[in-house]
Amino acid sequence: xxxxxxxxxxxxxxxxxxxxxxxxxxxxxxxxxxxxxxxxxxxxxxxxxxxxxxxxxxxxxxxxxxxxxxxxxxxxxxxxxxxxxxxxxxxxxxxxxxxxxxxxxxxxxxxxxxx
Numbered sequence: 001x002x003x004x005x006x007x008x009x010x011x012x013x014x015x016x017x018x019x020x021x022x023x024x025x026x027x028x029x030x031x032x033x034x035x036x037x038x039x040x041x042x043x044x045x046x047x048x049x050x051x052x053x054x055x056x057x058x059x060x061x062x063x064x065x066x067x068x069x070x071x072x073x074x075x076x077x078x079x080x081x082x083x084x085x086x087x088x089x090x091x092x093x094x095x096x097x098x099x100x101x102x103x104x105x106x107x108x109x110x111x112x113x114x115x
Contacts (some may be wrong), residue, residue, distance in 0.1 A: 002027040005041075006093040016093045016106040023115035027095075032087040035046035042083060046095055048102040051079035054091055 001018050004020065006013035020027050030038070045054055055073060056062060062070065065086070074078050083090050093101045097114055 003030055003096045003100050004028070004093050005030045005032065005090075005095070007032050007088065010092050012106050016095070019106070019108055019111060023111075025115060032090065037084055037087045037090065039080075041096070042080060045075040045104070046080060046103055050105045051076045053104050054083065054094070055079050056089055058090040061086055061087065065089075065105060084114045 002020070002025055003058070004016060005031075006016070008014075008029075008031055017027075017029065046075070051073065057070075058065060069082070073082050091104050093104075101114075104108065
């Protein structure tokens with residue numbers, strides 16, 4: 001089963017969920033706000049995608065962090081600590097596909113071969 005992780009009011013997550021439904025991809029939704037960030041999964045995402053891709057440096061939460069906190073994110077371990085404390089800094093959506101592949105963000109062209 002495919003699992004989409006994100007925040008329900010995020011526009012990109014809404015687009016991703018709509019795409020999955022339109023293409024008949026059965027999936028479950030994991031809401032970071034209600035269910036938190038699963039730490040074991042976060043470790044896997046960091047290992048697969050890398051902290052540079054997983055940390056959303058364009059969002060308001062990131063911009064609201066102090067310089068010392070932002071500058072301290074330099075590797076997977078430091079990113080893990082930040083992302084566990086601030087789920088909104090995770091680039092969304094994170095999708096764990098039925099085959100175990102992990103993608104970060106929504107790109108309809110990239111997802112086309114998964115439908």
